[in-house]
Amino acid sequence: MTAPGGTITPAVSGAIAGHYLGLVADGDELGATELVDDLLKDGVPAQRVIVDLIGATQARVGDLWAANQWSVAREHAATAVGERALAAVAARTTTPTARGRIALACVDGEWHGLPARMLAELLRLDGWRVDFLGASVPGRHLITHLHQTGPDAVALSCMIPTRLPRAHAAITACRSAGVPVIAGGRGFGPGGRWAERLGAHAWAASGEEAVTLLADRWPPRNMTDFPLPDGEAFIGDEEYTHLVRSRPQLIATAMDRLPVAYPPAHDYDDAQLEATTDDMGHIADFLAAALYIGEQTIFTDFTEWTTYVLQSRGVPPTALRIGLGLIRDQLVDFPTATSMLDAALAGLPAR
Ligand code: B12
Structure with missing residues (x-):
């Protein structure tokens, strides 16, 4: 099933992905978790299972729903299977904490919890201690958590642009609490172009990119490395x-x-x-x-x-x-x- 070095071979990954999509389409949680187990036992890196199998299938689920081939209920059931599969990966992999602590939250009103959960697992696999606060976290609860736990960074997920005003409020509050923010999710626009305008210290396109960025360039030496963007961007009127x-x-x-x-x-x-x-x-x-x-x-x-x-x-x-x-x-x-x-x-x- 796997190539030397434990990665899914391109030829087989299509077959595995097709099989997994079938399980997801069927709402077969047990089958999906067994498949994930088998892949991990075969030596496929957990990161590949998370990104190439669970994540890629979620995107495919979205396409099928948008094209009206799948109902909303089927999409919801499929997402629930994805969550179980991801939990199975998390349960079967342990990595000692070797880096700092990160609070990870979806912006207030943001219900796409699975992409953020994927990021949480990828960061854990890289040795971070992650406090995953889940979907739709009101800004004040996030800030209370920061005061109670003192993390090295906040990772903020925003998948739909309608939540950007709330993202802005959360980023501003994190800055005031002295905690740097890494932003992510397609809600921040192509190439994350609105993240910086809203005051985020960094943006990453994917969970894996975030892992690399946090390993190489974090934490910022001091907060003045990341001044607030100048006032030319007009926010709200x-x-x-x-x-x-x-x-x-x-x-x-x-x-x-x-x-x-x-x-x-x-x-x-x-x-x-x-x-x-x-x-x-x-x-x-x-x-x-x-x-x-x-x-x-x-x-x-x-x-x-x-x-x-x-x-x-x-x-x-x-x-x-x-x-x-x-x-x-x-x-x-x-x-x-x-x-x-x-x-x-x-x-x-x-x-
Ligand atoms: C499942 C799903 C839902 C589920 C979410 C359930 C859950 N528990 O997550 C539900 C049903 C709740 C939902 C609702 C809606 N959804 Co929806 N949903 C999806 C779907 C199909 C999959 C999302 C997913 O898991 N993707 C898989 C992961 C792998 O995607 P990914 O983006 O590559 O994830 C990576 C990055 O985003 C990044 N990342 C994410 N967060 C962060 C944070 C940081 C700090 C960093 C560094 C990186 C990072 O790392 C991730 C891992 O690599 C997508 C379609 C899609 N193609 O994604 C639509 C999609 C996201 N939804 C969309 C929409 C419009 C909606 C609704 C408005 C629909 C409606 N009419 O009501 C509502 C809004 C709800 C809300 N207020 O949040 C649109 C958003 C379009 C846009 N940008 O404007 C999408 C893209 C569908 C589409 N084709 O248009 N949805």
């Missing part, structure tokens, strides 16, 4: 504040007006109405994040992805066009928000 405060009203009004603007909505059942209300919420949240960071692409990436997801479910781009229009109609006095909405509308597929 009255448009952002208005949008966040009026979010419930924006969504309620858009839903009231929907049947007139989009007649098929007259016949929506409760589940469709709930899903549409959620989608209006996502429009407001991604727009708010784009305003907060001052970055149009946060919003247009979201509308492009949503177009694909809706089309995979037989919902035409017109529905999204109308949803964006219903929010836009309520924001005509806010020039940045309307220009962001206009850019997104212009990027939608032609009628």
Whole structure:
């Protein structure tokens, strides 16, 4: 099953990955943990199992859900199997603590706990003591933990840009507590471009990159090595504040007006109405994040992805066009928000 040196050979890894995907698709926790056990017994490094098998399969699960080949329930069950498989790796591998202590948390409102858990295991395997605080950690609890335990670093995970304002608050609070922050997760943008703007001391694209970075360049000699970014990046303004405060009203009004603007909505059942209300919420949240960071692409990436997801479910781009229009109609006095909405509308597929 393995090549000399204990790595999965490319030829076999496809077969193993296919087998594991089948187990995950079946919700077969026992089968998945047995497979992981066998790989470890065969000498496959735990890191390869975590990254190339469990992580890569999670990404594949995401693709299958987005393409409407898998239901939400199936995706949830698959993620639960991934969590069990990861726990099995952790239970079967021990590494003495040879480095410092790291507090690892997902930003408030961030429910993607598995990528952070993967990072926690990779760091443990490299000799760090990791306090894994889990998904959606409110900033004040994180800071209490820092005061109680005095870690060498905070690792902060943000997988969706809508949580960036909370990430900013957490990073600022960690800086005030004198603890350096390494940020990660795709929420920080391509190449982590928003991490530094929000004051993080470092960013890494993957768990393995974080392990290398922390081994080579950590801790920073003193906090002044990492001054706060200069004030040119404009973080939040009255448009952002208005949008966040009026979010419930924006969504309620858009839903009231929907049947007139989009007649098929007259016949929506409760589940469709709930899903549409959620989608209006996502429009407001991604727009708010784009305003907060001052970055149009946060919003247009979201509308492009949503177009694909809706089309995979037989919902035409017109529905999204109308949803964006219903929010836009309520924001005509806010020039940045309307220009962001206009850019997104212009990027939608032609009628
Ligand atoms: C499973 C999943 C969920 C589960 C999460 C369950 C769990 N326990 O984790 C649930 C159902 C909760 C969920 C919900 C949502 N999800 Co989701 N989800 C996924 C999915 C399919 C897999 C995530 C995963 O585990 N990936 C596997 C790991 C390996 O990914 P990875 O990014 O490579 O991980 C590495 C790095 O991120 C890095 N890293 C991560 N954190 C950190 C931290 C530090 C400090 C460092 C250094 C590195 C680091 O290290 C990791 C290990 O190498 C992804 C699709 C995908 N391709 O990832 C979507 C995805 C992340 N979800 C997405 C979305 C939009 C949502 C929802 C908004 C959906 C909705 N309409 O409600 C909600 C938001 C919930 C919330 N507020 O958090 C989008 C995000 C798009 C974006 N960036 O804007 C994705 C990318 C799907 C897509 N194709 O668009 N989701």
